[in-house]
Amino acid sequence: MGLQQPSFSLTALAAVGLATAMLCAASTPAEAVPSFARQTGLACEACHTVFPELTPFGRRFKLNAFTLTTKQEISDINERKQGTLSLADLPPLALMFEASSTWQGKRVPDSNPSAPAGSQAQNGTVEFPQQLSLFYGGKIADHFGALFQVTYSQPSDHFTIDNSDIRYADQSQSGDFLYGLTLNNNPTVQDVWNSTPAWGLPSMTPPVGLAPAASPLIGKLGAQVAGAGVYGMYKDVFYLEGTVYHAALTGKTTPIDSTSGSHLDNYMPYWRAAYERQWGRHSAELGTYGTHAHFNQGGLNPENGLVMGADTFTDVAVDGQYQYIGENHIATAQASWTHENQTWQGLLNAGGTSNSKDNLNQYKVTGSYYYNRTYGGNVTYTRLSGSTDALLYPVGTSANGSPNSQWETFEVDYLPFLNTKVLLQYTLYQKFNGGSNAYDGVTNRKASDNNLVMLGLWTNF
Template sequence: MYRNLMRTAVSGAALMVGLAMARPASAIPAFAAQTGLPCAACHIGFPQLTPFGRIFKMEGYVLGDKNYPSIENFSAMTQAGFTHLKDKVPGGLSPDFPSNNAWSIQQTGLFFGGVLDKRIGLGAFVQGTFDGVAHQFHWDNLDIRLAQQTNLFGKPLVYGFTFNNAPGITDLWNTLPAWGYPFIPSALGVGSTAGLQIAGLAQSVAGVGGYAALNVTPADLIYAEADFYAPLPNHTAYALGVGPSVGIASPAYYMRQAVQHSVGENSIEFGATELLDNPYPSGLSHGPTDGIVDLGVDTQLQHIEANQAFSLQAAYFHEAQHWGASYPLGNTANLNDSLNYETVTVSYLWRQLVGATVSYTNITGGADTGLYNSGTGNANGKPNTDSITTELDYYPFNRGGPKIFPWVNAKLFIEGTAYPQFNGLARNYDGNGRSASANNILFTGIWLVF
């Protein structure tokens, strides 16, 4: 994509992502003006949300003294880096890029974030991105919220409505694909042929939904959400830089449930996610459909102190695939398939300056030579892929930006990913002798926000 900055980017609260002011690390001008709070109030580094950051997002990005937007509600970011694979990719890492050892400004983003009309609880997070690899501008993350607060049976209740463009972009925890790790993957790396539908719909749909969060006790939160999505019309998709239109029969249903317990420096969340979708066979936009159901469970644990923070995220998804329309056309070898996705990520941040992350991801599923064919670099028709990622980060301006540019913040990172298995095999996975380890990647660079 970086249609999937969802995988990489600034979190939903997150234009707060630490665009530091002259005083110790504040939010971007929009949220600094609204809240006056340091970015550490909402983020562990960035983009992971703290319990307070989740409240800020849930309440519609309107916290603070401002009632209407101003020029301070706009900001920008860029991500630039150097990509090195263990073995070069014949023909180039991407069009206009060499076969290895490539520099790229892989994305530049423009944002609006914050209050639209505080009187009615209306706020927004809107992002447009220029993809420096595809050389194309497109709409990116969008979440416009109308939130209200009341009481239910004497308990505080936040409820609201959302207009957004990706299942999971509204989520409050960093466990789903929309905001999960890796936050900054290399756009020039080699990717697996298999992916979850919940991630694949990002920015290709538009949806509306409602959510509610009930504090049954001061420490215990129950959250529920339901959204409905339709594909963008083809001309709209092209106009927004994400064409052609994704071939699904609307509506697609997204549901989310979670419970969170917070006490002192600790919080823990357990959640479940469901996506029900009916895509058309590849290349079609009408007629019989297939059926895809994504079912997921997840958990997040956080321990946050003034000088250090620890977090753990884990998620498991099972995708059931019924190819009722694609199988008769010969597009798949099986009438029914399944895909399993699991990931565990552990991260640590010291004094808001230095961070470390280790993450493991495993994708498994049955063989289908029609679905995963040799033309996509998959000779045995299996999606099975394992990856282990280690990342080190340095935040030079988290304690205050330079005097000439006080609202800037940055993350300097070095990220390494190893593949024990790729597209079903450790060796010769593509039928041309390439090993999984050939895709091992070193990616280093800067994430700059201002």
């Protein structure tokens, strides 16, 4: 999934712009890993309210590097009686399968530039699978565990590395202080609250359809970067983390050169602080996270290689979460506000922006309710607002050069089993790339034409 700012070859043709936006509407990460249940002997409900949202216990399990186990292990010790091996009898493997059928409010133009004018794509898309993932999720050795995900998707027709998080964790003798290290490939995938980009709702997103042109950088670096970080949590209340990322492009030439496309330049720091309280069946979290990144629009000028200059993004987010986990009723809510400052140098030099500085704000609020972990659903409200920039959001994407968008997603779920979800999801756009009517300035398309209905099946085993 690449940067969603339009590249320079896309500044005019509406059809091509729409096709690009469609490519950017990639699914968000979504997991619940039965190999953890096999390793711990705990049912799904120990770690998840309804998957993939984590319970307080699920958060502790992850922070402890996925190492809690109740199974027999092949082990060894050295002369000082220190453990040197603790290997599961069977590897902690699991599969995730998603299938979907999706309908758009109105057909989109044919993505083939040479198709006759006015040609449209088929409406009604079935993906079987929408996503098929193979997981290794569990303990590797004492205090050392990992979640590896390899995913197949129907449009790409191949397997590729997906969310991966390798952890080392330990705690003080009293149990008050937990600390650890993480190696991962997606900023916020290591996070344990569901108010951050990698784990936010909706957790299964439509595989087709148009997505707004803009979104904060921090949510779209998955499988493009790799980072190492350190974290600590004191008395299950205060959490602090710092991670440093570097570009780690998949499917590109190494070392990175002008053929690699846009990529992170040098190192990117990521920070996270959170405060969590639990009382009775309630828990609440308030936190902040963010990053400061230089992004190189590599390949824009083959003669000069990577010397076009870097664009700089600073993302600062404030997030919160509330959970009530009752015997029969579960209600949760998440909210986040992300502010992004964009300073353009490379893109400005290449004529891809009108302004030297832009900004973007994303507001997101979600709420969910489930009865007996069987019947329920969730609602997500998202609003994007940002600077008007006629070259960054050109005609074909936006009639007025604005990224402003607003939409809601309504989802109804039925879980016949704790590890299987049948869902009906409706995405409803009020504003898309700056407008409600004829928003792209070319095709007379309305924001509501991008509404989506998805019927999905999601199972983990």
